[in-house]
Amino acid sequence: MTIVVNLDVMLARxxxxxxxxxxxVGITEQNISLLKSGKVRGVRFDTLAAICxxxxxxxxxILEYRPGAAPVGNEAGDD
Amino acid sequence: MADxxxxxxxxxxxxxxxxxxLLVRVLIVIGALLTVGCTAWVWLVPGHAHSxxxxxxxxxxxxxxxxxxxxxxxWTLLPVGIALLALQRLWRLFGEYAQARVFSQxxxxxxxxxxxxxxxLAFVSPVYGALxxxxxxxxxxxxxxxxxxxxxxxxxxxxxxxxxxxxIASVMAEAARVAEDNAGFV
Numbered sequence: 001m002t003i004v005v006n007l008d009v010m011l012a013r014x015x016x017x018x019x020x021x022x023x024x025v026g027i028t029e030q031n032i033s034l035l036k037s038g039k040v041r042g043v044r045f046d047t048l049a050a051i052c053x054x055x056x057x058x059x060x061x062i063l064e065y066r067p068g069a070a071p072v073g074n075e076a077g078d079d
Numbered sequence: 080m081a082d083x084x085x086x087x088x089x090x091x092x093x094x095x096x097x098x099x100x101l102l103v104r105v106l107i108v109i110g111a112l113l114t115v116g117c118t119a120w121v122w123l124v125p126g127h128a129h130s131x132x133x134x135x136x137x138x139x140x141x142x143x144x145x146x147x148x149x150x151x152x153x154w155t156l157l158p159v160g161i162a163l164l165a166l167q168r169l170w171r172l173f174g175e176y177a178q179a180r181v182f183s184q185x186x187x188x189x190x191x192x193x194x195x196x197x198x199x200l201a202f203v204s205p206v207y208g209a210l211x212x213x214x215x216x217x218x219x220x221x222x223x224x225x226x227x228x229x230x231x232x233x234x235x236x237x238x239x240x241x242x243x244x245x246x247i248a249s250v251m252a253e254a255a256r257v258a259e260d261n262a263g264f265v
Contacts, residue, residue: 027265032265040263040264041260042263042265043265044264044265
């Protein structure tokens, strides 16, 4: 089981750069980059809520569950 | 959100740590110089070992032969060496703190090392005093030689401090593990 992060897709749809998203969400650009590449252990709900507010989307637009796929080192978690 | 350096340590805290580390390192240098200087003074200058022997080994002596003084001085190198090793660990520890690396593996290792030196001193101190009493009275006639073993409140304090520092190091190691775990969340 793995959770895939489709943040880059949403950024492209909204024509927004990672830096702008990072500034508006309140986390570092490095963390946005790690999130895009799926190299984080989890996402806090308040971060997820801030991303959804900025990108005007739902969590399901950013996070996708793909059963049976090889783990790529990230699982969405709560804090 | 306030701007933070890449390692997340605010500048004000970083500067405070640097000042604290500098102060402690000055104290360490003073402590090392006093430790070595006083030991040399006691055992190399004739006539000064008597008060040390009385304080540590609880033995009254009038005169001390040269070979006794040499042996006593050499034996004193053990606790002095441990004390200097402890100061060296402390120096390295505050070197890490000066760089705001409070929870680094090296800082935890140095803290544990310092704690172990303190604990070792707590156990070595009574043994040192006991053997010193034997050394300074060995030339006496049989039946008048002494072996004095004492465990002072200072030794107990060292034991307590060393144990507490070890416990703190363990807690900090766990805190570092939790922090690293949390760092994986955005």
